[in-house]
Amino acid sequence: MGLFDLSGKTAVVTGAGRGLGEAIGLGLAQAGADIALVTNRTPADKAAEAIRALGRKAITIQVDVADRSKLPGIVERTVDELGRIDILVNNAGIIRRTPAADHSYADWQDVLDVNLNSVFALCQLAGNRMIEQGSGKIINIASMLSFQGGINVPGYTSSKHAVAGLTKALASEWAAKGLQVNAIAPGYMSTDNTEALREDPVRSAQILGRIPAGRWGTSEDLIGPAVFLASAASDYMNGHILAVDGGWLVR
Template structure:
């Protein structure tokens, strides 16, 4: 299974304090990686302890990824304390639910800053380091709303469409330099972001009826795909959007 071995690799995972980010970070650590856990308000101390119990290194970095001035510090500190950035997982994301006619510009801008602008800046900063070293893996987190329009989430939908475009653009430029840029598009996952949908009996029922797997996804469902896209097993994958959706898109 050496294809999937991440021993000695150094990973950065944003939004690592809960949900998808926690499961991805733990998955990478189980595969052998040391991990920089980037969080804003949610502490990642328990995640750090769990990773260290595996015999891996882990550091926590508190940063607001919507603040461009704080982004360089994430990459700089990871290199200083772990020695490199081999893997970047741009997982941090937010959602604002308001009908488009009433959607405030402040909500729009907040979502774009976290979901898109931080992805570009962190990818650029880490990408320069990876290009210099001749290797690296960048994984962006897309969405089912990368492919569809959604309801009452115009900023989120726009940001996730743009993440797919950015993934492809960076892959075009960096594949020849040994850097693979791909994305994971999670299906309907049981996380804080979907709490409103899961608590709405009508929407929840309609969503479940369309998922061939017959259940909401869990954060642990993303660990394997993240390991795959971080490993040598995906060295010839570039600019791909990998749907992990229980079959949602094929219905």
């Protein structure tokens, strides 16, 4: 199973203090990678300890990815302390739930700054390093709302459609340079972002009724797909949006 071996690789994972990002960081470490865990408010110390217990290196970087001026430091510190950057997982994201007619510009801008602008900036910063070394894997976290409209989340939906488009645009330019840029579109996952939906009995029942697998997804459900897209097993995948959704899109 050497195709999935990440030994000697270094990954940057944003939004790594909890939920999907924490699970992805640990999963990449289990496959052999050293990890830079990027987090804003939630400390990633627990995740870093778990990674070090596997015999891998881990550093934590506390940065608000909405602050464009701080993003070069993520790549620089990763290279300085871990030696290189082979994998970038753009997982950090926020959501603001308000009807479109009442959606404030401040909420709109906050969501786009985290969900889209930081993704492009980090792809560019890490991508330039990867182009120099002739290889690299970028995994952006898209959404079911990269395909659909959603309800009361116009900023989030717009940002996730854009992440899918950006993934394809970068793959189109960078595939010939040895990089693979793909995205994972999680289905309805049991995370903080979906807490309001899960606590709404009507909406929760509607969602579960459409998922053929009959359950909400978990953070651990993304580990296998993330390792696949970070490894040599996906070397001929470029610009793909991989739905991990329990069958949501087929029903």
